[in-house]
Amino acid sequence: MSRYFTEDHEWVDVDGDIGTVGISEYAQSQLGDIVFVDVPEEGKELTKGDEAAVVESVKAASDVYSPVSGTVIEGNPALADTPGLVNEEPESDGWFFKLTLSDPDELSGLMDEIAYAAFVEKL
Amino acid sequence: MSINASGWRPEAPISGGKASPTTTGNKALMLEEALIFEIGDTTTTGVDLVEPVAATSRLGDLARTASIGLPGLSEPETVRHYTRLSRQNYGIDLGFFPLGSCTMKHNPRLNEKMARLPGFADIHPLAPVQTVQGALEVIQQLAHWLVTLTGMDSVAMSPKAGAHGELCGVLAIRAALEARGEGHRKIILVPESAHGTNPATAAFAGYSVEDIPATADGRVDTEKLIARLGPDVAGVMITNPNTCGLFERDMRVISDAVHAAGGLVYCDGANFNAIVGRVRPGDLGIDAMHINLHKTFSTPHGGGGPGSGPVVFSKALSPFAPLPFVEKTDDGFHLVEEETAGEHHAGAFGRMVAFHGQMGMFTRALTYILSHGADGLRQVSEDAVLNANYILRSLDTTLDAPFGGSGPCMHEALFSDENLADGFSTIDVAKGLIDEGFHPMTMYFPLVVHGAMLIEPTETESKAALDQFIVALRSVAERAKAGDVSLKSAPHFAPRSRLDETLAARKPILVWKDPGLAQAAE
Numbered sequence: 001m002s003r004y005f006t007e008d009h010e011w012v013d014v015d016g017d018i019g020t021v022g023i024s025e026y027a028q029s030q031l032g033d034i035v036f037v038d039v040p041e042e043g044k045e046l047t048k049g050d051e052a053a054v055v056e057s058v059k060a061a062s063d064v065y066s067p068v069s070g071t072v073i074e075g076n077p078a079l080a081d082t083p084g085l086v087n088e089e090p091e092s093d094g095w096f097f098k099l100t101l102s103d104p105d106e107l108s109g110l111m112d113e114i115a116y117a118a119f120v121e122k123l
Numbered sequence: 124m125s126i127n128a129s130g131w132r133p134e135a136p137i138s139g140g141k142a143s144p145t146t147t148g149n150k151a152l153m154l155e156e157a158l159i160f161e162i163g164d165t166t167t168t169g170v171d172l173v174e175p176v177a178a179t180s181r182l183g184d185l186a187r188t189a190s191i192g193l194p195g196l197s198e199p200e201t202v203r204h205y206t207r208l209s210r211q212n213y214g215i216d217l218g219f220f221p222l223g224s225c226t227m228k229h230n231p232r233l234n235e236k237m238a239r240l241p242g243f244a245d246i247h248p249l250a251p252v253q254t255v256q257g258a259l260e261v262i263q264q265l266a267h268w269l270v271t272l273t274g275m276d277s278v279a280m281s282p283k284a285g286a287h288g289e290l291c292g293v294l295a296i297r298a299a300l301e302a303r304g305e306g307h308r309k310i311i312l313v314p315e316s317a318h319g320t321n322p323a324t325a326a327f328a329g330y331s332v333e334d335i336p337a338t339a340d341g342r343v344d345t346e347k348l349i350a351r352l353g354p355d356v357a358g359v360m361i362t363n364p365n366t367c368g369l370f371e372r373d374m375r376v377i378s379d380a381v382h383a384a385g386g387l388v389y390c391d392g393a394n395f396n397a398i399v400g401r402v403r404p405g406d407l408g409i410d411a412m413h414i415n416l417h418k419t420f421s422t423p424h425g426g427g428g429p430g431s432g433p434v435v436f437s438k439a440l441s442p443f444a445p446l447p448f449v450e451k452t453d454d455g456f457h458l459v460e461e462e463t464a465g466e467h468h469a470g471a472f473g474r475m476v477a478f479h480g481q482m483g484m485f486t487r488a489l490t491y492i493l494s495h496g497a498d499g500l501r502q503v504s505e506d507a508v509l510n511a512n513y514i515l516r517s518l519d520t521t522l523d524a525p526f527g528g529s530g531p532c533m534h535e536a537l538f539s540d541e542n543l544a545d546g547f548s549t550i551d552v553a554k555g556l557i558d559e560g561f562h563p564m565t566m567y568f569p570l571v572v573h574g575a576m577l578i579e580p581t582e583t584e585s586k587a588a589l590d591q592f593i594v595a596l597r598s599v600a601e602r603a604k605a606g607d608v609s610l611k612s613a614p615h616f617a618p619r620s621r622l623d624e625t626l627a628a629r630k631p632i633l634v635w636k637d638p639g640l641a642q643a644a645e
C-alpha cells in the first residue's frame with residue numbers, strides 16, 4: 001500500500017483500486033480544533049479536484065478536495081460524533097472517505113511522503 | 124434559588140482565578156444573570172387576563188392539557204432581565220469597536236429621529252399608495268442617490284442585506300445570460316481576496332465556483348483571472364476594496380476582459396464605505412453591486428428588523444432587475460409590481476421579498492446622505508481610510524503587516540501573527556485586548572493571511588481614541604512577541620476567562636431543558 005499527498009494537504013492511501021482519503025497532520029495543525037466534518041455519501045462520483053468533504057474548525061470552514069477521481073464507497077461514520085479524531089489521528093482513524101479509483105494514472109501527479117514533507121517544510 | 128441552576132454555562136474560571144467572595148456570585152452591581160426560565164415560576168404572570176366567557180373550544184381532543192413551560196415573570200422582572208442582559212452586551216455606543224470587514228459605524232441620532240417619525244414608522248406595506256406618497260418618495264430619493272453615487276443605471280431596493288444582495292445580483296446575471304441564450308455558462312470566478320459569502324452565493328444560484336489566486340501584494344491575480352475567461356464563464360465576483368483592505372487597481376482591465384469574453388461582473392460592494400465620493404463603480408465596468416446600508420450609510424447592524432442591501436445595476440442588467448420598484452410620474456409615486464410592470468419591465472427575474480424593502484433603514488440612510496451632503500460623504504470615506512492607515516503605519520513595526528508594502532490600505536488595516544513568539548497566536552492578542560478594555564479586532568479572516576487581525580477603526584474615531592487603542596494593542600503585541608505566558612490565560616478581568624469554544628461548537632446546548640423533567644426522563 002502506498003500513500004500519496006496533494007498540495008492542498010489531502011492524503012490518499014491506495015490498496016488495489018481502493019483509495020482512502022484524509023487530511024494531513026500539517027493540515028489539522030493549521031486548522032485547529034475541528035468541530036464538524038461533512039463526508040461524501042456512498043455512490044457519489046468524484047472527479048480529481050472536486051470538493052468532496054467539508055471540515056469546520058473553530059477558526060474556519062474549509063473544503064477538502066478529492067485527490068483522485070472515483071466513486072465513493074463510504075464516508076467515515078465515526079467523524080459525525082467525534083470530529084476530534086481528525087485532530088488526534090489525522091493520518092489513520094481520522095480518514096474522511098474511501099473510494100474506488102477510476103483512473104489510477106492520476107496518482108503519478110501526486111507527491112510521495114518525502115516530497116510532501118519537503119513541500120510542507122517550505123511553507 | 125441558586126443562580127444558573129441548570130449549569131448550562133461552560134465551566135469557566137472566575138476572573139483572576141479567584142473564587143468570588145460573595146454569596147450570590149454577583150460582583151458589585153454587575154449582576155450575574157439567570158436564564159429567563161429560571162426566574163420566577165409558572166404560576167406568575169405579568170398580565171391579568173379575563174377568563175373568556177362566551178368562547179367554547181372546538182379543539183376537542185387536540186386541546187393541550189399539559190403545561191407548555193413558558194417562564195412566568197412579572198413585568199418588572201422581565202424588564203430587569205433584559206436590561207441586565209443588555210448591560211453585558213458590548214456595542215458601538217460603549218466604545219471602540221474595530222471589527223474589520225464588519226464596519227461598526229456610529230449610528231447618528233438624527234437618523235433615529237427621522238426613522239421614528241410616525242409617517243414612516245407606523246405605516247403598513249399594504250397601505251394604499253395614495254396614502255404613503257412620502258414614504259415612496261423616500262425610497263425613490265434614496266434610490267436616486269445610490270444610483271448617482273455609484274454611477275450605475277438602476278437599483279433594486281428590496282434585498283435585505285449583503286448576501287441577499289449578492290444573490291439578487293447573480294440572479295440578474297443569470298437572467299441576462301439566459302435571455303441571450305447563454306444559459307450554458309456555468310462557472311463563476313471568485314478571487315481569494317473576495318468575501319466568503321461570494322462563492323456561497325454563486326453556488327446557491329446554481330453555478331460552479333472556481334478560485335482565482337491572490338498575488339503576493341494581496342490583490343487578485345489579473346493575469347490568471349483573464350487567462351481563465353472563456354465561453355463557459357458566466358462572470359466574476361470581486362470584492363472591491365477587497366478583504367485584505369486593498370483597492371483592486373485592475374478593476375477596469377478585468378471588467379473589459381470579462382465583457383469581451385461574454386461574461387458579467389459582480390462587485391461585492393460591502394466595502395463601498397472606503398470609496399464613496401472618490402470612485403464610481405459604474406466607471407469601473409461593474410454590472411451589479413450591492414451596498415450594505417449599515418456599513419456605508421450608518422444604519423444600525425440588525426436594528427429594528429432586517430438589514431438592507433440595495434443592488435445597483437448597469438444598463439445591461441437593468442431590464443432584469445427584480446420587482447417591485449418605485450417610479451415617479453406626473454401624478455406622484457407608484458409601485459411597479461407584477462400587475463403593473465407589463466411590457467415596461469417584462470424581463471424582471473422575479474422578486475426577492477414580499478414587500479418593498481426595509482423602510483426604517485431607507486429613512487436612516489437617506490437622512491445620512493442628505494445630512495452629510497456630497498462633500499460630507501466624501502470626507503467620511505477619506506477619514507475612514509486615513510484612520511485605517513494611521514493604525515497600519517503606527518503598528519507595522521510592532522506587528523507583521525503582510526501587505527504593508529502594497530501601498531496605502533483602504534478602510535481596514537491587516538496584520539498577521541507571523542512575528543509572535545512560538546505558541547502565541549492572534550487569539551491571545553485578542554484576549555489581551557479585552558483586558559485592556561477594547562473589543563478585539565476580526566480574527567483569522569481573511570484566510571489568505573496567517574492568523575489574520577483585521578482592524579477597521581471607521582471614520583468617527585478621534586485621533587485620541589486611535590492613539591489609546593494603538594498603545595493598548597502595541598503593549599499586548601509586545602507581550603505576545605516576548606512569550607508572556609500570562610497572556611495565554613487572558614482575559615483576567617472579564618467575568619469569564621477563556622470559554623471552551625471547541626466544546627461549545629461540538630456539543631452546543633441550544634434549548635433549555637427543565638432540569639426536573641430531564642432528570643425524570645433519565
